[in-house]
Amino acid sequence: MAEHPAYPVGLRLTGRRVVVLGAGQVAQRRLPALIAAGADILLVSPEATPSVEAMADAGEITWEKRPYAEGDLANAWYALIATSDPEANTAASTEAERNQVFCVRSDDADQATAWTPATGHSEGVTVAVLTTDARGRDPRHTAAIRDAVVAGLRDGTLVAPHHRTRTPGVALVGGGPGDPDLITVRGRRLLAEADVVITDHLGPRDLLAELSPNVEVIDAAKLPYGRFMAQEAINNALIEHAKQGKSVVRLKGGDPFVYGRGMEEVQALAEAGVPCTVVPGISSSISVPGAAGIPVTHRGVAHEFTVVSGHIAPDDERSLVDWPALARLTGTLVILMGVGTIGKVAETLIAHGKSPDTPVAVVQEGTTAGQRRVDATLATVAETVRTQEVKAPSVIVIGEVVDVGPKRHA
Missing domain, CATH: 3.30.950.10 (Tetrapyrrole methylase, C-terminal domain)
Structure with a gap:
């Protein structure tokens, strides 16, 4: 089995029985994701950490305060074996194999039928990283790759364009006081995904250099005002580009609502029927x-x-x-x-x-x-x-x- 890489798959566990044996630090780390997945969780362990006990008290899991016993994995779809008793772990692993239940073993990955990937999340995407070679498993390296990918997705340095139709609209993004590293994670991600960026002189200029060449960058100070006031011209530009089906970012210095006239833009967009997302910024x-x-x-x-x-x-x-x-x-x-x-x-x-x-x-x-x-x-x-x-x-x-x-x- 170790000669072949693991086959990655996403388990849909909503309402399905999952058995967790042991309630120490491993279970404490894994249970929140299982709970979030909607699994019907049976925890079997004589003792539990305070955090795991709190999950049981809140009704998020069912806890039976006893050691593992033959038959505990009956009707389970997935099992996490993480007790401090090697004999119990081996017995439970054998039962899982017999009942065709995929199981993870915290004490012996080679004897498990499933491995837990290093996972992270960013805007509706789950990143899961597995080591392909069982003999060279390096959990820290795997976690580091996970962290790098998730960080890149969050801050916009790793751009993954949406290919399905996006809802056009405007994101009013506070760029912070000037240092490009002080924009929020969400603001930087939206900036990386924009089709059009309308900025002003107080927006963090260094961020504009990171944008894709096909992004249209408009300096608000250079908009043709004509018979309009400057703010009216900016409002009109936001509305015009959004109604063309584009993703528009209005990049402002500091926070949009701290002397940034952000609410005027929100009101204009609302009157025009253009959806708007406000991303707060760090005020100077x-x-x-x-x-x-x-x-x-x-x-x-x-x-x-x-x-x-x-x-x-x-x-x-x-x-x-x-x-x-x-x-x-x-x-x-x-x-x-x-x-x-x-x-x-x-x-x-x-x-x-x-x-x-x-x-x-x-x-x-x-x-x-x-x-x-x-x-x-x-x-x-x-x-x-x-x-x-x-x-x-x-x-x-x-x-x-x-x-x-x-x-x-x-």
């Missing part, structure tokens, strides 16, 4: 300070943090921010899009009671190769930003947390 409001060594909260220093858009100055009648209330808060204030208005912001906060000595850090191009951090105080930040020629995109952090960790200037 917390990730960029973290990358610069600044926690937005810290025990005994800040119990809250507030994220504010600084694109409109405090003295502008269009501002919706209650700046006097912000000045009274004792936690962390994170300002996005505030490089051009930081002078007015600092003046307003000081005027309403914030100490001029409050620490401030400005982090430019956070998480990217061009990241740099500039430190100041509320009293000096406007001049510091000017003399240091700080540019957007930058995240401004105001509060005592700025001085918690080591300052890293670059």
Whole structure:
């Protein structure tokens, strides 16, 4: 038997009897998948790990607290033999052979009639990896192959195009703060499967280089606006391409719903009858300070943090921010899009009671190769930003947390 490779097959065990002998670590690892497969599971073992016992208490398996006995495998479709008693394992394996029940043996794979593959899952696909040569079985190598394939499918580095008809639509993907490794696994996979990608200048640009040459990449800043506002033109482009039957990804920086106007796009798509999936992203409001060594909260220093858009100055009648209330808060204030208005912001906060000595850090191009951090105080930040020629995109952090960790200037 060892001279021939195992024949791979997927067992459909829903409602079918599966017998598990032994309730140690092996059973603990294998039982969840059997439960998920809908099997009717009989567990035979005098003792069980707490996790296995919890499965029995929850009614997911039937547990008979005793050793194996002849006849336990009657009417079984599949068996997992994993007791600590070699004689019992051999007897059960013999019964399985006699009754034509495929069985796995944890103690002696050569005497088993089935092997458990290293398995993983990604978006409705199960990856199962088996060693073809019984004499050279290497479970760690098999598991490593499984992990590599599943990781590739999840993050989009291993592209497996769908050949059946896909439902056209739009995925609104948050690309994270800039480092291409900080996009979510789902976002990267959807990006790899896209027919059209509509991006903006804050989306992680390095990811675009990984796309297939047949993917149409559209820079939102270069769309012909004509009589439309910029956002209207973007909405129209999303709708137009989706209605052509294409899979469209709208790649945005940070998170789509944190100053990303993502809901406007969702609403436009809904009105046009175009299905939309929202994939959250890591917001720069917390990730960029973290990358610069600044926690937005810290025990005994800040119990809250507030994220504010600084694109409109405090003295502008269009501002919706209650700046006097912000000045009274004792936690962390994170300002996005505030490089051009930081002078007015600092003046307003000081005027309403914030100490001029409050620490401030400005982090430019956070998480990217061009990241740099500039430190100041509320009293000096406007001049510091000017003399240091700080540019957007930058995240401004105001509060005592700025001085918690080591300052890293670059």
